[in-house]
Amino acid sequence: MIRVLIADDEALVRTGLRMILQAAEDIEVVADADTGSAAVTAVIGHRPHVVLMDVRMPGTDGVTALREINRLPDPPAVVMLTTFDRDEYVHSALRARAAGFLLKDTSPRGLIAAVRAVADGSAMLSPTVTRRLIDTFAEQRPADPHAARARLSVLTDRERTVVGAVARGLANAEIGRELGMTETTVKVHVSRSLTKLGLSNRVQIALLVRDSGWWSTDMPAP
Known part of the structure; x- marks a missing residue:
């Protein structure tokens, strides 16, 4: 309960x-x-x-x-x-x-x-909420794509793929279905990514991805 x-x-x-x-x-x-x-x-x-x-x-x-x-x-x-x-x-x-x-x-x-x-x-974080948050802060924090991509470069290719899905507002279960992973595995990737990036929540992930200019599921390697 x-x-x-x-x-x-x-x-x-x-x-x-x-x-x-x-x-x-x-x-x-x-x-x-x-x-x-x-x-x-x-x-x-x-x-x-x-x-x-x-x-x-x-x-x-x-x-x-x-x-x-x-x-x-x-x-x-x-x-x-x-x-x-x-x-x-x-x-x-x-x-x-x-x-x-x-x-x-x-x-x-x-x-x-x-x-x-x-x-x-x-x-x-529904896609609508994610986009509204990003739109809200876009003018308050100028994007620095190079700095954002440098931060994301510490992630593995799989972690970047998961992070890209998080940035689109997908829940862990949805990410798992889309990428053919178990929900537990997705949670591990998200947790490790947050730790590596020094972030505390998924909204911050979305903002970082927005700054990098990467929005697709298959985020390019740095």
């Missing part, structure tokens, strides 16, 4: 998310919170596997709460809820190692799939 904590300052949003998630047989909403500080306290008390965290909340905001949660022993995966109308919050959440991002207009099926994905160690 996947244990989920919902953190949002709007009661209606919390209620809606709870109703959607509890319709899934393998998901249990163990608590909710209306502030970032309450979310941190609830994580300590209820030990959820996944936290759905609103980016903007009064008092302690979602990004600050994310940082505090990630300092806890064995922290849960935190997915940020966003409308993408405040770029600096999303950027801060990326740096604070968010497991993924969900648009607040995500469909019920997409919400449930996202929770299952991050609980399984993947990241919630």
Whole structure:
């Protein structure tokens, strides 16, 4: 059973998310919170596997709460809820190692799939979300293709292929089907690539690939 904590300052949003998630047989909403500080306290008390965290909340905001949660022993995966109308919050959440991002207009099926994905160690990044993140930061960080390709050169050919698929927003299971690999093998490649590149999440992989100019599944060798 996947244990989920919902953190949002709007009661209606919390209620809606709870109703959607509890319709899934393998998901249990163990608590909710209306502030970032309450979310941190609830994580300590209820030990959820996944936290759905609103980016903007009064008092302690979602990004600050994310940082505090990630300092806890064995922290849960935190997915940020966003409308993408405040770029600096999303950027801060990326740096604070968010497991993924969900648009607040995500469909019920997409919400449930996202929770299952991050609980399984993947990241919630649909192609739409990935592209919007990259578009958001494209003007803020000028691309340096040579530097990006130099960083990617530390990867093996297989790792670059997997990274290219990650950059297109594919989940581990989708990458496995596309490349003829087991999901476990994909996870290993993603984990090793993150370590080699000094990155903490899949969004950062997508941004690096974007900077390099490589978007195809078969990324060229440097």
